[in-house]
Amino acid sequence: AQKITQTQPGMFVQEKEAVTLDCTYDTSDPSYGLFWYKQPSSGEMIFLIYQGSYDQQNATEGRYSLNFQKARKSANLVISASQLGDSAMYFCAMSLGGGGATNKLIFGTGTLLAVQP
């Protein structure tokens, strides 16, 4: 069964330090996409970064990078130089390439990140 697992319910990080948020996934489909979203206390889900299963390079978007280890089925999010505004809930999600007219996302349970000054 397809599943996303985030084992860290909550984390602290000091401002300006790097932090890694863990995500493992389970699928037998060779075609899939992995997404990270940020949800601040306001509630809106903000798209951060995407990695496709056939992508050779790890995705990067500014201070965000995705550490994609296909053999281990992990897709960890790395935030460099943390800022106070990074305090939020972070969700890992997977999209499958199977049949159907649209992509459905499967979400993990999230990790609450608190950045300390």
Add this chain to the structure above:
Amino acid sequence: DVKVTQSSRYLVKRTGEKVFLECVQDMDHENMFWYRQDPGLGLRLIYFSYDVKMKEKGDIPEGYSVSREKKERFSLILESASTNQTSMYLCASSPYYRPFTDTQYFGPGTRLTVL
């Protein structure tokens, strides 16, 4: 920028009431989705639509229905609200279908409380 709006940020309803949650997107996206979010459970898909008047059940459709009469608008309907439908409801949209690569863009959410 993609803009997805939801009709209410907070809503309080009574058990048994019929509840409408409205979602509008302004980017001409084909696909629209309704999720509910509960602590410790992440987001779970209720229904989605890939075209006007087309809909498909997600993982937890029981107790809900949807309507998509216009491309930009997707409504979630609770026919008879119950206390176990108290939750955060998130709407999302994505562009035309490209297998496993389309990014979904979310609205601000509606926090529904059923008393």
